[in-house]
Amino acid sequence: LSDVSEICTDVAILEAGKLVASGNIGTLQQQIQSTRIITIEVLADAPQAEPVLRAAGLHDVQPVETNHLLPGRSRWQASFHGDDRALSDLLTALVHENLPVVHFSEQQTDIEDVFMQLTQGIVS
Known part of the structure; x- marks a missing residue:
């Protein structure tokens, strides 16, 4: 296929x-795909990043454990309900909250x- x-x-x-x-x-x-799975990597440790991600409206925010992250970074996966415009607005909101986003992607089916x-x- x-x-x-x-x-x-x-x-x-x-x-x-x-x-x-x-x-x-x-x-x-x-x-x-009614629920979109978003992966976000930020230049912030988990305690700094998680409250900002939750306040931005993400659901089921979970840290992604990996050995490949540089110190001072954290990677997250979260559920998101919304269209492409809402997804773009989410990224804008994270940047406006001074969360330095270095990776932002949607899991593709x-x-x-x-x-x-x-x-x-x-x-x-």
């Missing part, structure tokens, strides 16, 4: 001979995630 997303812009998903979904891959990805969410494993 990963090859499909590299060569196609639109797909049709069939299960047991029935059309389950069709359309633009990006649109289908957005439809199945792929075509396999879409397929698994929309089908139940029924074969004909």
Whole structure:
């Protein structure tokens, strides 16, 4: 399925001979992803960063443990509910709160995630 997303812009998903979904891959990805998972890395230790992230409206804020972080940095994952404009506003709010953001990304779903969410494993 990963090859499909590299060569196609639109797909049709069939299960047991029935059309389950069709359309633009990006649109289908957005439809199945009601909660967006955001990763943020900041130039601040955890005790400084966490209250600012929570005050900005992020939910389920969790530190990401990694051995690759430089001292004085922290990485976080959080749930976010909102459209692209709200996501942009979130980043702006973090910067306005003087939280030095060095990485800000959204976990992307792929075509396999879409397929698994929309089908139940029924074969004909």
